[in-house]
Amino acid sequence: MKYVAKQVDASVNLPDRHPLVDMTWLLSGVILIFVVLYFSGGVIIDQLARHIPPEYDNSISPGFTAQLLAQFGPEITEGEVFDDTQALFAQLRKLLPEDDTREYRLTLVDTDKVNALALPGGQIVVFRALLDKAESQNEVAMVLAHEFGHISHRHHWRRIGRAVLFGVTATFLGSQSTLQNQITNIPLATMMQANSRSHETESDSFAIDLVCRHYGHSGGATAFFARNLGEEDNTNDTISFLLTHPLSQERIDNIEARAEERNCSPGDTSQWPYTKT
Amino acid sequence: MILSSLQSVPGKTIATHYGLVTGSTIRAKHVGRDLAAGFKNIFGGELKGYTELLQESREEATMRMVEQAKQLGANAVVNIRYATSSVAPGAAELFAYGTAVVVE
Amino acid sequence: MELYSALINFGIPLVLIILGYFMGTHFEKRHFQSIIIRERAFLNKPAVTFDESDDTVFPLDPSICDTRLVGGSVVISVDYFKRFLAGLRGIVGGRLTSYETLVDRARREAVLRMKEESGDADRIANLRIETSTLSSGRGIGAVEVHAYGTAIYTR
Numbered sequence: 001m002k003y004v005a006k007q008v009d010a011s012v013n014l015p016d017r018h019p020l021v022d023m024t025w026l027l028s029g030v031i032l033i034f035v036v037l038y039f040s041g042g043v044i045i046d047q048l049a050r051h052i053p054p055e056y057d058n059s060i061s062p063g064f065t066a067q068l069l070a071q072f073g074p075e076i077t078e079g080e081v082f083d084d085t086q087a088l089f090a091q092l093r094k095l096l097p098e099d100d101t102r103e104y105r106l107t108l109v110d111t112d113k114v115n116a117l118a119l120p121g122g123q124i125v126v127f128r129a130l131l132d133k134a135e136s137q138n139e140v141a142m143v144l145a146h147e148f149g150h151i152s153h154r155h156h157w158r159r160i161g162r163a164v165l166f167g168v169t170a171t172f173l174g175s176q177s178t179l180q181n182q183i184t185n186i187p188l189a190t191m192m193q194a195n196s197r198s199h200e201t202e203s204d205s206f207a208i209d210l211v212c213r214h215y216g217h218s219g220g221a222t223a224f225f226a227r228n229l230g231e232e233d234n235t236n237d238t239i240s241f242l243l244t245h246p247l248s249q250e251r252i253d254n255i256e257a258r259a260e261e262r263n264c265s266p267g268d269t270s271q272w273p274y275t276k277t
Numbered sequence: 278m279i280l281s282s283l284q285s286v287p288g289k290t291i292a293t294h295y296g297l298v299t300g301s302t303i304r305a306k307h308v309g310r311d312l313a314a315g316f317k318n319i320f321g322g323e324l325k326g327y328t329e330l331l332q333e334s335r336e337e338a339t340m341r342m343v344e345q346a347k348q349l350g351a352n353a354v355v356n357i358r359y360a361t362s363s364v365a366p367g368a369a370e371l372f373a374y375g376t377a378v379v380v381e
Numbered sequence: 382m383e384l385y386s387a388l389i390n391f392g393i394p395l396v397l398i399i400l401g402y403f404m405g406t407h408f409e410k411r412h413f414q415s416i417i418i419r420e421r422a423f424l425n426k427p428a429v430t431f432d433e434s435d436d437t438v439f440p441l442d443p444s445i446c447d448t449r450l451v452g453g454s455v456v457i458s459v460d461y462f463k464r465f466l467a468g469l470r471g472i473v474g475g476r477l478t479s480y481e482t483l484v485d486r487a488r489r490e491a492v493l494r495m496k497e498e499s500g501d502a503d504r505i506a507n508l509r510i511e512t513s514t515l516s517s518g519r520g521i522g523a524v525e526v527h528a529y530g531t532a533i534y535t536r
Contacts, residue, residue: 015478026469285438296427307474356430362512376429
């Protein structure tokens with residue numbers, strides 16, 4: 001037996017594609033899978049959220065409010081500001097569809113942060129500093145109606161659902177390494193942001209409809225955002241408000257377009273009786 | 278191409294040899310399969326997805342080894358050995374090697 | 382605050398991937414060049430898988446004067462880029478090309494070291510190659526290849 005020295009072709013065991021090409025394909029593929037999973041999951045969650053009975057909402061809300069009060073300050077239970085805001089709240093409540101059986105409640109919190117939020121089950125919380133800043137009743141009505149919109153669209157459930165979905169898909173696809181987890185989180189985080197922005201727009205549309213029905217005109221509806229635009233980088237209070245309610249100009253445009261659609265022209269604003277002492 | 282795990286091909290004699298030929302591949306199944314396998318780990322039983330994965334990889338590795346042997350001008354690979362290792366989680370590395378020969 | 386945490390979360394891995402790619406490619410290229418040169422030099426010292434002591438197949442070679450067990454091993458680390466690529470591949474499934482070059486390099490290097498150890502041997506018979514992975518915690522850290530066989534010395 002004789003040996004013939006020949007060089008073997010080692011290239012059969014080596015990849016024929018450049019690693020960067022490989023990476024481009026893989027990365028876009030993984031992101032695509034992510035987007036598909038996240039969106040199809042999101043649609044299912046939105047459907048499910050619609051079927052959670054309002055009674056369930058009613059039963060869990062007190063806990064959230066207590067937590068919030070403990071964090072931000074005492075509840076306001078009397079005085080001019082309390083009476084005026086509660087009265088406006090009650091008027092707007094009457095305008096909601098009749099089949100809405102939630103037990104809506106308005107809680108005012110004595111804090112210097114400018115914010116308002118909706119909790120599961122018809123709990124609306126408004127911070128005192130926001131009421132101080134309002135220059136007309138219409139502005140306050142717009143804020144309250146906006147929070148009604150969040151509850152009516154069940155944004156809280158959809159938000160919770162998305163957060164869970166986000167976590168599940170991220171661990172599922174990123175289970176191989178933390179690095180991968182981080183990379184796949186970038187598109188997802190952007191989607192979450194876009195999603196919460198769409199919720200804001202939805203609630204804005206709901207709010208302008210409600211306010212138009214209450215006043216018969218859209219006066220003062222966008223004043224709050226317009227002022228925020230001007231002083232965006234001045235105070236910390238405004239910044240905290242903007243963080244949860246981003247992109248004021250876009251929202252102003254949306255509200256105005258919606259008002260126009262409804263033939264709801266600007267009118268004289270009602271005076272906000274409460275004045276800071 | 279004659280493949281054999283014996284020293285030689287029975288009934289034939291080795292005329293010339295060209296030395297070592299190798300073939301290897303590393304493959305992974307998609308996460309869906311991994312997840313299914315994770316469930317199977319609770320109950321036991323055959324992991325069909327992985328059996329398939331390893332079998333495909335083994336064939337691929339063999340094919341590459343044969344490819345090398347062909348390019349050398351051999352008509353058989355003798356004394357073939359297989360080795361498996363796990364280079365990355367959920368991935369299988371299959372390695373086939375043998376000696377490329379000309380038998381008569 | 383958000384910006385800083387985003388920088389730490391995404392910036393550092395990104396820098397490591399880029400660094401891993403350029404350094405990894407550089408080292409791999411150099412290693413392959415050295416392997417090819419050495420393989421050519423050792424072309425006349427074949428390593429085969431058959432067992433020459435089996436005299437039913439192989440007639441006894443009268444020129445053999447000595448035999449000795451020889452082996453060569455190498456541990457090669459994966460780089461950050463390869464690991465990232467393998468992680469992505471793990472989701473989709475398919476060939477882990479980034480590790481194929483790694484394992485191929487390690488294997489050829491181990492065989493070369495074995496041949497280097499065998500001194501002026503004529504050939505190496507009954508070659509065996511073993512691959513194992515050294516991993517620390519998450520995923521793979523490095524791949525170890527051990528090649529061993531019997532060096533045959535002739536007069």
